Amino acid sequence: MERKVLADVERHYLRTIKKFPTVWCAGCGLGIIMGGIIRAIDSLALDNDEVAMVSGIGCTGRMPVYLDFNTLHTTHGRALAFATGLKMARPDLKVIVVMGDGDALAIGGNHFIHACRRNIDMTAIIVNNMTYGMTGGQYSPTTPQWDFATTAPYGNLEQPFDIAELARYAGASFVARTSAYHTTELPKLVAQGIAKRGFAVIEVISHCHTNYGKLNRKGGAVEMLQWQRDHIIPLSRYEKLSPEERAGKIPRGVLFEKEAPEYVAEYEKVIERAMAEAGREG
Amino acid sequence: MSPNARVRFLSGNEACAEGALAAGCRFYAGYPITPSTEIAEILSLRLPQIGGKFIQMEDEIASIAAVIGASIGGLKAMTATSGPGFSLMQENIGFAAMAEIPCVIVNVQRTGPSTGLPTQPAQGDVMQARWGTHGDHPIIALAPSTVRECFDLTVRAFNLSERYRTPVIVLMDADIAHLREKVELPAPGTFEVVERLRPGVPPDWYAPYSESEGPVPPLATFGTGYRFHITGLFHDIHGFPTTRLDEINPAIERVFGKIEHHLADILQWEEFAMEGAEVAVVAYGSVARAALRAVKEARHQGFPAGLAKLLTIWPFPEEYLSRLAERCRLLVVPEMNLGQLVREVERAVCGRARVRRVNRADGAIITPGQILSALREE
Numbered sequence: 001m002e003r004k005v006l007a008d009v010e011r012h013y014l015r016t017i018k019k020f021p022t023v024w025c026a027g028c029g030l031g032i033i034m035g036g037i038i039r040a041i042d043s044l045a046l047d048n049d050e051v052a053m054v055s056g057i058g059c060t061g062r063m064p065v066y067l068d069f070n071t072l073h074t075t076h077g078r079a080l081a082f083a084t085g086l087k088m089a090r091p092d093l094k095v096i097v098v099m100g101d102g103d104a105l106a107i108g109g110n111h112f113i114h115a116c117r118r119n120i121d122m123t124a125i126i127v128n129n130m131t132y133g134m135t136g137g138q139y140s141p142t143t144p145q146w147d148f149a150t151t152a153p154y155g156n157l158e159q160p161f162d163i164a165e166l167a168r169y170a171g172a173s174f175v176a177r178t179s180a181y182h183t184t185e186l187p188k189l190v191a192q193g194i195a196k197r198g199f200a201v202i203e204v205i206s207h208c209h210t211n212y213g214k215l216n217r218k219g220g221a222v223e224m225l226q227w228q229r230d231h232i233i234p235l236s237r238y239e240k241l242s243p244e245e246r247a248g249k250i251p252r253g254v255l256f257e258k259e260a261p262e263y264v265a266e267y268e269k270v271i272e273r274a275m276a277e278a279g280r281e282g
Numbered sequence: 283m284s285p286n287a288r289v290r291f292l293s294g295n296e297a298c299a300e301g302a303l304a305a306g307c308r309f310y311a312g313y314p315i316t317p318s319t320e321i322a323e324i325l326s327l328r329l330p331q332i333g334g335k336f337i338q339m340e341d342e343i344a345s346i347a348a349v350i351g352a353s354i355g356g357l358k359a360m361t362a363t364s365g366p367g368f369s370l371m372q373e374n375i376g377f378a379a380m381a382e383i384p385c386v387i388v389n390v391q392r393t394g395p396s397t398g399l400p401t402q403p404a405q406g407d408v409m410q411a412r413w414g415t416h417g418d419h420p421i422i423a424l425a426p427s428t429v430r431e432c433f434d435l436t437v438r439a440f441n442l443s444e445r446y447r448t449p450v451i452v453l454m455d456a457d458i459a460h461l462r463e464k465v466e467l468p469a470p471g472t473f474e475v476v477e478r479l480r481p482g483v484p485p486d487w488y489a490p491y492s493e494s495e496g497p498v499p500p501l502a503t504f505g506t507g508y509r510f511h512i513t514g515l516f517h518d519i520h521g522f523p524t525t526r527l528d529e530i531n532p533a534i535e536r537v538f539g540k541i542e543h544h545l546a547d548i549l550q551w552e553e554f555a556m557e558g559a560e561v562a563v564v565a566y567g568s569v570a571r572a573a574l575r576a577v578k579e580a581r582h583q584g585f586p587a588g589l590a591k592l593l594t595i596w597p598f599p600e601e602y603l604s605r606l607a608e609r610c611r612l613l614v615v616p617e618m619n620l621g622q623l624v625r626e627v628e629r630a631v632c633g634r635a636r637v638r639r640v641n642r643a644d645g646a647i648i649t650p651g652q653i654l655s656a657l658r659e660e
Contacts, residue, residue, distance in 0.1 A: 018522055049507050054351075065511055065522060070504040072354060073513035075377050078347040081339065085311060085348030088335050089355025090505045111347075114340040267335060274330035 006039075013038045013048065015068045023062050027221030029180030029206030033127055034063055036186035036204075037096070043191050052093045054083040056103040059134050059208075060127045063098050077107030080115040083122055091264045094194055095122040101142040102132045105161050109141070116170035116199055120263040123193040123200045126163055129208040137211025148215045163203040168256045173198030175256040179205040181228035182252065192254065198262045205232060205250065288467045294432040294458040295362075297465060298388055299324035301436030302360055304467075306475055307386070308334035309359035311348035313341050313367060317401040317456040318390035321362040342367035346374040349385045353378075354512065356503030358440055362388035364456075365398065368407055368414070375449050376415030377514045382491070382501070382537065384443035384450075384478055386436070391455040391567075393618075393645045402645025403457035405567055408622040411451045412596050418534075420541040422548060423451040423596035427570035429463040434473075435593060441476035442548060446540050447498050453595065455618065457568035457647060481508055491533065492519040497540040541597060550593035551602060555581055559588030561612040561657050564603070564627055566592040569616050569648050576653035587657050595623060603630035614656045616640035616648045 024030045041051060051069040055061040057076035064071035070093065074082045079097050087095045104112050104126045115124065131149060132138040139149035139156040142163065146155040167175045174196040176189040186204060193200030207213060207224035218224050231249055238251035292300070299321045302310070310325040312318075326336040335352070339345040345361045352359040363371065368389045378385050393399035394406045407414075411423040422442050424435040432454060439450040479500040481488045485508045492499055502508030511521040516533065518524045541548065555577050556562065565573035570591045580587035590606055592599060603626075606613065613635050615624040620643050628637050640656045642648060 017520075018518075048509060049505065052504050065513070068509055070509050071511045072351070072504075073511065073515070074347065074350075075373055075514060078343060078374065081344035081347035082351035082354075084337065084339070084344070085309065085351025085353075085359065086355045086504060087351075088337065088348070089309060089352040089357045089359075090503075093355075093505045110340050111344055114344070267330075271330045271333055271335075274327075275333070278331035 009042045010035065010038055013041060013068055015066055019066050022066060024059060025210045027209055028059070029129065030059060030063065030127060032180045032183055033186065033204050033206065034066065036183060037125065037190055038067070039187035040190035040194060043187060044194060046094060050092070050094055052086060052090070052095050054079045054086065054095060054097045056099050056108060058100040058103045058132070060098050060100040061103060077103055078111060079103065080108060080111040080124065084115065084120055087120055087122055087264060088267065091268070096194065097122055097124045099124065099126050100133070101126060101128040101130060101163070102140040105141040105163065105166075113166070113170040116167050116172040116201070118263040119171055119173055119198045119260050121197055121199070121265070123190065123202065125190065125202050125204060127204050127206050128163060129206045129212060131208050131212035133208040133211055137208070137215055143212070147212075149212070150215065163201070164255045167201040171199070171260070172201045173258050173260045174200035174254070176201070176254045177203040177205070177250070177252045179228040179232045179252065180207065181225045182232070185252065189254065196257075197265070198260055288469065290465055290467060291462055292429055292465050293320065293460055293462050294426065294429050294454055295320040295390070295460070296324060297429045297432035298362070298436045298452065298454065299328070300467060301433040302386070302440070303328060303332070304433070304470060304475070305437040305440035306358045306477070307360050307440060308332070309349065309352035309357040310336045310361065311339050311345040311352070311359070312361045312363065313339055313345050315364045315367045317392055317459045318362040318364050318388065321388060342370040343374065346371040346385075346387065350374060350378050350383050353383050353385050354504050356506075358384070358444065360386035360388065360440070362390065364390050364392045364401070365394045365407055366396070368410065372410070372414040373416075376417060376419060378449040379415065379419040379421065380514050381512045382447040383512070384447055384501070386439045386443055386450050386452065388436070388452040388454060390459045391453060393643060399645040401456050403455040403568060403618060403647060404643060404645065405453070405455055405569065405618040405622070406643060407453065408595065408617070408619060411453055420448065420538050421451065421596050422446070422448060422541065422594070423453050424593060425453045425566040425595050426458060426593070427567055427591060429458070429461060430465045431593070432458060433465065433467055437473060437475070441474060444476045444478040445498065446544065447478065447501055448541065453567065455568050461568070485509065489519040490521050491517060493536050497536055497543065545597060548594055548597065549599045549602070551599055552591045552593065554589040554591065556588035556590065558586055560586040560610055561614065562588045562590050562606060562610045563614045563616065563653055563657065564590045564592065564606070565616055566595050566623065569618060572648050572650045573616060573653050575650035576657060579650060579654055580657055585658060598623075598626040598630070600626070600630045603627055604632070607631040607635040610635055612636045612638060612657070614638045614640060614653060616653050616656070618648060619643050
């Protein structure tokens, strides 16, 4: 089998004019994650025209501009709502929505649970760096309790969301987790999510060494990647651990999957029924 | 009556939904709120019958977002709401203005602020329609005063939004939304239906914000081979973010210019009994009905009064009002608010005629009698 050169893959999906360097800090996980998404799309042999990437506001929100797809950079928290309209208008498009933890779960939390509930066919990739990076390190809905943030100088007293649990119980049909460190797992999970007919959520734990890392003495990008390597472990291994051993560990891989009716396909059936009924009456 | 005309007994909301369908609307996203809800109910039934799509979103913010998303996907799309929902939509209306995505927002006004008086009529969102979203931006807002106009102006809202790649607001009010009148709806094919300009150039040459083909660039539909970027950031002609002054300033100029240079097409007003009128009422929306009655009564009493009914309120018909000031010594501006559009009237008139306000914002309608006294009082 012919093995594609990575640089060629990236060149095929990256925009070439006027877009680089990225706005992201040196060492940021977003570059790795963007590469992983590109490889996922390549592994599915998707044409650039078939893919729409939608984002909100924040560091992650800037990703679509670098990618040569149909790209839509929306308002803070609303990416999934824009994407819902787009997907309904163009069911043929593979809609990928990239969001940060603040974007997806704080300001966009309502849209997130409802997109899960509708089980609309799109792939939500949530880059979870546990902070608001672009605005300088304020606490987010996933900041661990008592960690520091620029708006939590005494420690964050709020308990964080578990994105995967939230997605599962809100109705998503595919839920996975990985990290920026796990560069070979990421494309596989994203590809599975895109291929899944229904709402797929992939949480990618990443690092903001610039803000969260500095405030919490987590070291630089390398140290934070090493933390991801050591603490984010395969689900199969996690399940074998005792409750005590599980403390401080986070499971990764496909965490939940189910088959359920998908929104847009179901709506097509509604159209068929409505047209038939209107035809009989008219 | 033309042989194709369809005589119906409709409410303003029903006529608005009919207008949307006639204009080619194929996507509706909304959130229930009185007094606009019938529009959603009708479209939830009718859209799938013609292959269109309806979705009830989790809130009004999501509704306008889904509308913009569907428009990017190539469908004519709209939402309908009332004051509280209109407030929630403001940020994304700004996005549509910035990204130049056609869409229609119907705001059936009720008395505010806040939850206000659900659901008494008001015209309290006139300034919000103009300036509700942050930052400078052009906007178009239309105000129907009859059930037939609810149909016509909804069609027109779609046409203007498609022609100028802009959000267009239909400012109805609870009064006109729930009023039933006999209406003669025009037969399909007897009125203009505008489709947005789509690119004629190959994808490689396409620039979604270039003025090479005129002030309103063609808009490609996502998924049709024209891959491009849409953002609420200031952007260059390709849609990519920029902070360069030599790219931002021409963009601002073009976006304002596309509206300002087409006022003859966008502005609409109607005159009643303005021949020889020495005083006139300047009214819009359902208040124009009371104004018409007042003017008829004044004429009956031999008093030279006329009515200038504004159908387009944003952009404001400044020149027309300026000319009106030359013709009349007094302009009476009745509004179901504490004085919003009258500020624009005063600005345009610039002291050349007296401007008298008639206002109430307590949920009650302005009566012909109130307007008549304002006309006759010297």
